[in-house]
Amino acid sequence: YRDLHTFELQAPTRLIEWARGNRVCVAGYGQSDGNEILQLIPPPTLLTKESQGLCPERDFKVECGGFSERPVYSLKYVPDTSLLVTSGPPDSSLQVWQVSAEDSDVIKSVSTIATENGTGQSWAKIATTSARAPWVLHGSRLDRVQITEVESRKNVYTAASRGSEELSGLAFLDCNTLLLCCATGRLCLADTRQPQSLLEDMAVPSAPCSEQWCLGTRHGAQGLEPSSQPVARLSSRGLLTLTDLRKTSEFLALAKARVPSPGSGAEFLCISWAPALEGYLAISGFDGTVHVYDTQSWDSSGREAEPIFVHKGHAFGGAGGSGDPALVTVHTWHLQKPRTLLSAASDGSLHVWNWVQPCGKC
Amino acid sequence: IFRVFCWCPGAGQDVGRSCILVSIAGKNVMLDCGMHMGYNDDRRFPDFSYITQNGRLTDFLDCVIISHFHLDHCGALPYFSEMVGYDGPIYMTHPTKAICPILLEDYRKITVDKKGETNFFTSQMIKDCMKKVVAVHLHQTVQVDEELEIKAYYAGHVLGAAMFQIKVGCESVVYTGDYNMTPDRHLGAAWIDKCRPDLLISESTYATTIRDSKRCRERDFLKKVHETVERGGKVLIPVFALGRAQELCILLETFWERMNLKAPIYFSTGLTEKANHYYKLFITWTNQKIRKTFVQRNMFEFKHIKAFDRAFADNPGPMVVFATPGMLHAGQSLQIFRKWAGNEKNMVIMPGYCVQGTVGHKILSGQRKLEMEGRQILEVKMQVEYMSFSAHADAKGIMQLIRQAEPRNVLLVHGEAKKMEFLKQKIEQEFHVSCFMPANGETTTILTNPCIPVDISLGLLKRETAIGPLPDAKKPKLMHGTLLMKDNSFRLVSPEQALKELGLAEHQLRFTCRVHIQDPRKEHETGLRVYNHLKGILKDYSVQHLPDGSITVESILIQATAHSEDQGTKVLLVSWTYQDEELGSYLTSLLKKGLPQSTP
Numbered sequence: 009y010r011d012l013h014t015f016e017l018q019a020p021t022r023l024i025e026w027a028r029g030n031r032v033c034v035a036g037y038g039q040s041d042g043n044e045i046l047q048l049i050p051p052p053t054l055l056t057k058e059s060q061g062l063c064p065e066r067d068f069k070v071e072c073g074g075f076s077e078r079p080v081y082s083l084k085y086v087p088d089t090s091l092l093v094t095s096g097p098p099d100s101s102l103q104v105w106q107v108s109a110e111d112s113d114v115i116k117s118v119s120t121i122a123t124e125n126g127t128g129q130s131w132a133k134i135a136t137t138s139a140r141a142p143w144v145l146h147g148s149r150l151d152r153v154q155i156t157e158v159e160s161r162k163n164v165y166t167a168a169s170r171g172s173e174e175l176s177g178l179a180f181l182d183c184n185t186l187l188l189c190c191a192t193g194r195l196c197l198a199d200t201r202q203p204q205s206l207l208e209d210m211a212v213p214s215a216p217c218s219e220q221w222c223l224g225t226r227h228g229a230q231g232l233e234p235s236s237q238p239v240a241r242l243s244s245r246g247l248l249t250l251t252d253l254r255k256t257s258e259f260l261a262l263a264k265a266r267v268p269s270p271g272s273g274a275e276f277l278c279i280s281w282a283p284a285l286e287g288y289l290a291i292s293g294f295d296g297t298v299h300v301y302d303t304q305s306w307d308s309s310g311r312e313a314e315p316i317f318v319h320k321g322h323a324f325g326g327a328g329g330s331g332d333p334a335l336v337t338v339h340t341w342h343l344q345k346p347r348t349l350l351s352a353a354s355d356g357s358l359h360v361w362n363w364v365q366p367c368g369k370c
Numbered sequence: 371i372f373r374v375f376c377w378c379p380g381a382g383q384d385v386g387r388s389c390i391l392v393s394i395a396g397k398n399v400m401l402d403c404g405m406h407m408g409y410n411d412d413r414r415f416p417d418f419s420y421i422t423q424n425g426r427l428t429d430f431l432d433c434v435i436i437s438h439f440h441l442d443h444c445g446a447l448p449y450f451s452e453m454v455g456y457d458g459p460i461y462m463t464h465p466t467k468a469i470c471p472i473l474l475e476d477y478r479k480i481t482v483d484k485k486g487e488t489n490f491f492t493s494q495m496i497k498d499c500m501k502k503v504v505a506v507h508l509h510q511t512v513q514v515d516e517e518l519e520i521k522a523y524y525a526g527h528v529l530g531a532a533m534f535q536i537k538v539g540c541e542s543v544v545y546t547g548d549y550n551m552t553p554d555r556h557l558g559a560a561w562i563d564k565c566r567p568d569l570l571i572s573e574s575t576y577a578t579t580i581r582d583s584k585r586c587r588e589r590d591f592l593k594k595v596h597e598t599v600e601r602g603g604k605v606l607i608p609v610f611a612l613g614r615a616q617e618l619c620i621l622l623e624t625f626w627e628r629m630n631l632k633a634p635i636y637f638s639t640g641l642t643e644k645a646n647h648y649y650k651l652f653i654t655w656t657n658q659k660i661r662k663t664f665v666q667r668n669m670f671e672f673k674h675i676k677a678f679d680r681a682f683a684d685n686p687g688p689m690v691v692f693a694t695p696g697m698l699h700a701g702q703s704l705q706i707f708r709k710w711a712g713n714e715k716n717m718v719i720m721p722g723y724c725v726q727g728t729v730g731h732k733i734l735s736g737q738r739k740l741e742m743e744g745r746q747i748l749e750v751k752m753q754v755e756y757m758s759f760s761a762h763a764d765a766k767g768i769m770q771l772i773r774q775a776e777p778r779n780v781l782l783v784h785g786e787a788k789k790m791e792f793l794k795q796k797i798e799q800e801f802h803v804s805c806f807m808p809a810n811g812e813t814t815t816i817l818t819n820p821c822i823p824v825d826i827s828l829g830l831l832k833r834e835t836a837i838g839p840l841p842d843a844k845k846p847k848l849m850h851g852t853l854l855m856k857d858n859s860f861r862l863v864s865p866e867q868a869l870k871e872l873g874l875a876e877h878q879l880r881f882t883c884r885v886h887i888q889d890p891r892k893e894h895e896t897g898l899r900v901y902n903h904l905k906g907i908l909k910d911y912s913v914q915h916l917p918d919g920s921i922t923v924e925s926i927l928i929q930a931t932a933h934s935e936d937q938g939t940k941v942l943l944v945s946w947t948y949q950d951e952e953l954g955s956y957l958t959s960l961l962k963k964g965l966p967q968s969t970p
């Protein structure tokens with residue numbers, strides 16, 4: 009490691025979201041009442057480009073917080089507004105909150121975006137954009153995907169459904185294009201300018217069912233055609249696929265990660281691209297580790313890939329190994345610092361780490 | 371009712387300054403007497419005129435309590451007791467009493483000798499002040515006077531730091547001072563029992579932080595030291611006589627042992643003796659592990675750490691030196707600093723806050739050319755690092771403490787009210803208590819519902835429980851009695867017993883009402899009319915006609931008399947005792963309606 013900071017949150021989180029001004033947001037997902045949404049200011053060491061080992065200010069500061077009655081499984085900030093949207097069980101409705109850090113340090117609940125709840129609905133996956141207006145794309149199933157305007161709570165778009173598979177992720181590729189990923193691995197594209205348009209499907213590697221998939225898209229890099237960025241998918245068996253959205257019939261690359269089997273389920277599967285490093289991505293959710301890979305050396309053979317680095321901190325932390333070992337619930341990359349990641353685990357730990365690049369590389 | 375006045379000007383500084391006045395049930399207590407480290411003039415001391423406007427401080431205050439020896443909690447004490455004037459008792463723990471004067475003297479030296487201040491307390495004042503100090507043990511209940519008692523609890527943080535419970539009758543306040551809920555290498559964690567105080571006053575400066583783990587800080591510290599030593603440099607760590615120094619020594623010793631390092635580590639001689647002396651003296655104040663190992667070997671006698679001799683500073687090669695004083699303002703640490711400053715391979719690690727004007731403060735602010743005595747310019751090429759290992763409670767720690775003590779109200783000091791709304795809500799939601807966050811210089815009034823114990827006489831109890839429904843655990847039972855307050859005791863007794871004890875006779879209240887009726891006949895005849903009328907109506911009551919002409923209904927007496935001026939009007943005097951109020955009023959209203967026309 010070059011740097012390692014470990015923190016302990018009062019309650020574990022399964023989301024880490026970046027907000028304006030380099031703020032980080034985490035939230036509790038416990039079953040009981042009183043889950044907290046915390047917007048944190050990272051320590052100056054994380055804000056500056058160069059690390060300063062023994063900086064006096066090494067702590068996260070809670071800038072503001074809110075209380076949620078339901079567990080918070082997903083949270084997204086609505087860009088260019090002071091609002092954020094959360095979702096979680098027991099149904100697929102969304103909660104809208106207001107953050108006004110200057111006036112008070114309480115994140116206030118503002119409204120709820122209700123959705124029709126069919127049977128067996130789980131929580132909604134969400135994505136936000138403010139390109140045309142503050143919109144939130146949400147849905148728990150393929151046939152329940154819609155875009156709602158956040159402030160007015162009016163429905164703006166509903167996707168034509170093809171099936172009722174459960175969604176594992178969705179994203180805005182640009183202000184008009186949506187990418188949906190089902191738990192079965194099926195990827196669909198939709199265009200908001202063509203409401204009720206049919207969704208296009210894309211190739212999925214043949215795999216036994218009961219395997220679950222999740223999605224990783226590159227954060228909208230400025231000036232680049234979003235569809236030129238490869239989309240990564242991770243399965244609960246450790247399979248990794250890279251797909252170019254322009255050529256969906258074949259994989260750009262296919263690899264296998266070394267993960268313990270049987271896996272611990274797909275609850276916390278997480279895959280993400282590094283915003284500041286070309287071709288790097290990270291995966292987590294199998295155990296107490298986070299793997300970092302350089303996909304530039306991958307091909308379509310599907311053989312096992314060697315991680316560049318494995319963060320094992322969460323497996324060792326915790327109060328003397330009591331109970332189950334910690335499971336990494338989520339990870340995310342630092343938006344500017346190249347090799348810095350934040351990861352959280354089921355024991356409430358939050359790590360910020362940065363690995364040393366062996367000589368000869370970037 | 372409590373009145374809490376917090377004096378803490380200039381929030382937002384790294385080092386808080388504490389001085390809190392609490393009025394509880396008529397007693398006035400001052401909690402801590404800190405100095406503001408950032409100011410060089412009168413603003414550094416609290417403005418006590420607020421209290422003294424009504425007379426002498428000694429008369430007003432019942433006692434002063436100091437939580438620990440950090441200057442932002444005791445720095446203004448000599449000024450307060452000797453220059454402003456206070457002769458009452460000052461309470462602190464034994465270690466605090468032993469260490470306080472050393473730090474105060476040290477501070478006085480820098481301020482007066484080095485900076486040439488004049489309006490400051492003298493060495494003699496420090497001595498005189500300490501004479502007024504009464505030292506207390508942990509968990510020892512100390513009677514300040516007949517009504518006021520205090521008790522100290524372990525607070526962690528530094529050696530001798532304590533949280534204090536102040537109790538008057540059944541109202542109590544707990545003041546935490548600075549505390550830490552996680553144990554470290556040489557101190558335990560704060561602990562308090564379920565004392566359920568009416569108010570808990572806690573520091574909240576670190577409430578919004580989520581702290582980086584100690585392991586990471588230590589890892590980075592060791593890494594820096596190791597790197598410097600590996601490249602042949604020297605590491606200077608200026609420390610205060612006591613406190614973090616011991617913690618860091620244990621840390622380095624363990625690291626050296628594990629990594630099998632050979633570079634020497636030195637510790638100023640004066641320091642070791644004093645430190646060992648105090649830690650031996652106050653061994654019960656350190657943590658479990660130290661106490662256990664102390665029996666086998668002195669935890670503060672290290673294998674790799676040796677006593678320093680000033681000649682060693684000139685030795686070639688790598689080394690690590692702990693030297694006093696901590697802010698590089700004088701003495702050995704400054705001497706060593708001057709020798710090593712010119713070499714960029716060397717490093718100085720400042721372990722804590724440095725007061726303005728000291729070399730420590732200057733180099734931490736980035737100054738690299740310092741003017742020394744004799745107009746010599748010193749160029750600082752060595753690396754300057756700062757690290758803070760101070761142990762304070764964060765939000766999680768505050769919640770833990772509240773959970774332990776179960777107060778009815780919580781008051782947080784050192785926060786900016788609007789920025790602490792979230793924590794306030796969190797505390798209120800989780801514990802269902804009121805949370806106050808006064809601004810600096812503000813007075814908060816907290817209402818309490820004190821329980822007043824009252825003894826009830828057995829006779830009364832037996833009598834009252836015999837009447838009415840049977841006692842039910844779920845329903846409150848209403849009882850009647852007389853409350854006697856005598857000599858600070860409260861007793862509930864029957865009225866008869868109260869009268870007897872107090873030597874009083876029972877008063878009888880009698881009401882008489884006049885009812886005018888039109889009747890030209892003689893009084894005697896009117897009386898008969900009334901009697902017949904009432905007898906006819908009040909069938910359930912005993913109505914009697916007495917020989918003297920008056921009528922009785924139960925115990926109520928009615929007499930007919932002639933009106934003094936008007937022959938045609940008769941006046942009925944209706945008279946009853948207080949107990950017969952209801953019947954009396956009823957009769958009166960009945961008679962006011964008049965008598966029926968036809969009467970025999």
